[in-house]
Amino acid sequence: MEHLQEEMASLRNEMLDMYKLVLLQVERAQNALIDSNLSIVKEIASTEKLVNAKELQIDSRCETILALFNPVAVDLRFILSALKININLERIGDIADNIARMVAHSKPGFDRELLEKINAKGAFSMSIDMYKSLLQAFEKEDTLLARDILIKDEAIDTITDESITISEEYTKTKPESISQAIPVISIMKMVERIGDHLKNIAEEIIFYAEARVLKHSK
């Protein structure tokens, strides 16, 4: 079944492209936030269009493969997981874009001190590390690595939970900083959501490689 394998290979390549594009977006978002690099915000906006186009391309290819080849077993699971991974990646790209917009358009600006206190940079770096591990897990079908990521997500969740408490205390002691503190809190939430999407992707990788469903379980 050469034809089917060719199509599956093309799908894989398109997904790798998508992974790399979105990773780029997340790294740029970190850059924009931590270093206040506004020029990079424009790049993120234009790449967002590419990301959307790639999402449509992957959807279309999945539809073609399902319609023409009736794939079964691992091939079928790969396609089903590809559709979901696709959505999750696109959302991550969206979040990166939103972060960039916030950095560009936030009038009050960001409270740098709070940013440091809640370790925004650390959280971001963690999520980027998670992402890179995930990419490797996908390329090598390494489900151990994928399981690792599920654990790492918990670490990010911890940081974001703590950040709420820290922010609360900070704004209590410096009430005038509240208008600058709110965007910071929003951004942490977004970073947490990136982690959640990465977790979903990890679950899908485990699904297609092992045919085990880890969604909604502990």
Place this chain on the structure above:
Amino acid sequence: MSPFEIRGLRGRRIRDRIFTAMVWSLTFSCLAVVFIILFYLFKMGIGSLTWALFTQGPKPVGEAGGGILNAIVGSLIVVALAAIIAIPIGISVGIYLADNRGRKLSDRVALAIDVLQGIPSIVIGIVIYIWIVKPTGKFSAYSGSIALAIMMLPPIIKNTEETLLLIPTTLKEASLALGASYFKTSMKVLLPAGIGGIFSGCIIGIARIAGEVAPLLFTAFGNPALTFNIGKPVDTIPKVIFTYASSPYDDWHRIAWGGSVILVSFIIILNTIIKIFESRWKVQF
């Protein structure tokens, strides 16, 4: 099991056994008849199979000894010539019939063949007498061959037709789809595929006429002398069997038995050839 089924079953078993027994015994009796005839024939004739039988012509009346060399040669000539005439015609007609089923002409040809098969051999002999012997003014081997050839046609034609009909049409289509002409398709694909059946049809035809006397009475007539000239009358084995058997001389009866053994052996060999070739040349489709 209900009582009904038991009853039916026993009756069925009995009927089955009776039927099987009947079939076996009738078959056996058929075979028995054949074996008895052959046994008696060989018993009576084996003693006559002398060197003289095969190498000498008949001696004049009253003299002892002699053989049927003239008749053996005559049979071979007449049968071979008949085969040469009948086989090409028969195969061609067979091909035509196989290819043109349902056409009016082929229906009529098939009917004609069936009628031909039913015509008594002596009638064919008389017809050839009128068509050939009378105009040429003499009896001849070739006129006998023509009569025999006519008799050979139905089995050859029927066998060829049936063999070719057994060949799946898809073979013909495969050849034509390559751009081959109809002629090439017949010669290089269909006939080779059917060669087994066609060949056995020809042998059946030969076996049929080898023992014929009636059509030769008015055509080949008979000839005590040995001759290789097809324009002259010849004797054939069945003819001399008839002549010698109906004579009052014991000596000649002996020769008649000898000739019968030769003739029957020939037929048996032909039939064996058919069986061997049919299995060796069987083509799988």
Place this chain on the structure above:
Amino acid sequence: MEGTILRTENLRVSFGATQVVKGINMEIAEKKVTAFMGPSGCGKTTILRAINRLHELTPEAKVEGNIFLHSENITEMEAMTVRRRVGMVFQRPNPFPTMSIYENVISGFTLNGIKLKTDEKNEIVEDALKKVALWEEVKDTLKRRATSLSGGQQQRLCLARAVAMKPEVILLDEPTSALDPLSTAKIEDLLYELKGNYTLVIVTHNMQQAARISDMTAFFYLGELLEYDDTKKVFTNPKNEKTQNYITGRFG
């Protein structure tokens, strides 16, 4: 259509009083695989066999309309010429039983009385057998009877026989319906490979097969062409409701 190799013009075929194919107008693209599909009796095989003029073997068949190969009218050409340029592979493998594997491959030439030197013949045979992925399996037993091969191998041999003539179009009438799934898959891979160099028109009962290997799919129903489009479009979003009902299995 660009790159059209075959074109039918109001093609109609009737058997006796029954009109089986009712006015087909379609263009077949060169060097692509076009699949004809549809329920039994829809006329797809009839149309295929009209292309290489095989209906002439059936007295009750009447073919009307025109078929053009490039710009030449098939219906006006010499039938044997058409058949040399348009090859056919049949549903049941039909290698010539009295010929060896070698002789079968070269039979298109021998049956047409084309004389070739021995090395020319050897080259043609090797090339054709390689194209159908049969060379490695039979190269040491070329003199064996063709009927000694398995069903799947015999069908590949028939494909080699057609390919050896370097036809412009190869017609395939349900070529894998008599074969087991493994042989079917091998032949499908083969057809997929061949399509770069040959135009293939394949009639199939197996919709999934049409989906897997063809570039264009034509859907026939009761002698009419209901839909004819890129295979991907036909199987993801057919325009005609009957097409959709057929491929989703909702047909009666």
